[in-house]
Amino acid sequence: MRDTLYPDLAGRTVFITGGASGIGSAIVTRFCAQGANVGFVDIAEREAQGLIETIKKAGHHPPEFVEGDVRDLEVLARSIKAIRKRFGPISILVNNAAKDDRHTLEHITAEYWDDRFSLLVRPMFFAAQAVVADMRTRAGGSIINLGAADRPLQSSRAAYDAAKAAVHGLTKALSHELGKHAIRVNTVAPGWVLTDRQRELWLTENAAEELKTRQAMRREITPEDVANAVVFLASLDAEMISGQEIVVDGGYR
């Protein structure tokens, strides 16, 4: 993990969805290492507790965890309130929670479609709506939405891919609406990051081979590579960057 410090992030309140595992856990860790006050919501209690222990062992201020399902907007609102109460107004929001389950065309029902959007897009908007007033009291803020880079390796993901395509539309709309309050909104779009979940569920020999030939950079993309882009966008080093999609895919084509 890189250790670049952004002094303006120290003491800031950061709220992250889906922070317990995968890329989210690297984002939580990276903000804790910046001296930020980090709160995260996730359904994965065991992973969250493990992450908190690891961060404590590394000597950083531990994050605050709220167990909850972000598809439930009341739960999302309550978790944001809890973090605000604990650490003060939220300056940085990272909308990361997701699940890339596969679904063949004939198995997609209207309920399933709505459920995917209620996880992959809807909480992004309502979390942003809930933190705008906080960010205004802090004279600005940064919202980072996790999208997905174009990567035609996977099939059976119509609902996931449609929702991920919607993410950057939301980013652009919010960036225009909130720029007058010095709130920046950007998308970070990862390529294929081989988290434990990705390795267990989706990595096949063929896919690994194809990745090697199509990704320009030769090493695997790690969750930390994505977290690096997120903390940069949160920091004032990115003060005039808004409405952008930063693709972290190692030059995939």
Ligand SMILES: NC(=O)c1ccc[n+]([C@@H]2O[C@H](COP(=O)([O-])OP(=O)(O)OC[C@H]3O[C@@H](n4cnc5c(N)ncnc54)[C@H](O)[C@@H]3O)[C@@H](O)[C@H]2O)c1
């Ligand atoms: N890993 C990749 O290759 C990849 C590629 C492109 C985009 N992304 C995006 O990056 C982000 C992180 O990806 P990841 O691979 O770490 O995802 P992941 O599925 O491994 O982890 C997401 C986190 O969200 C949590 N979560 C899931 N459903 C939830 C719910 N209903 N309420 C609260 N928390 C919930 C999970 O417990 C987990 O901690 C996601 O937005 C994903 O779509 C990942």
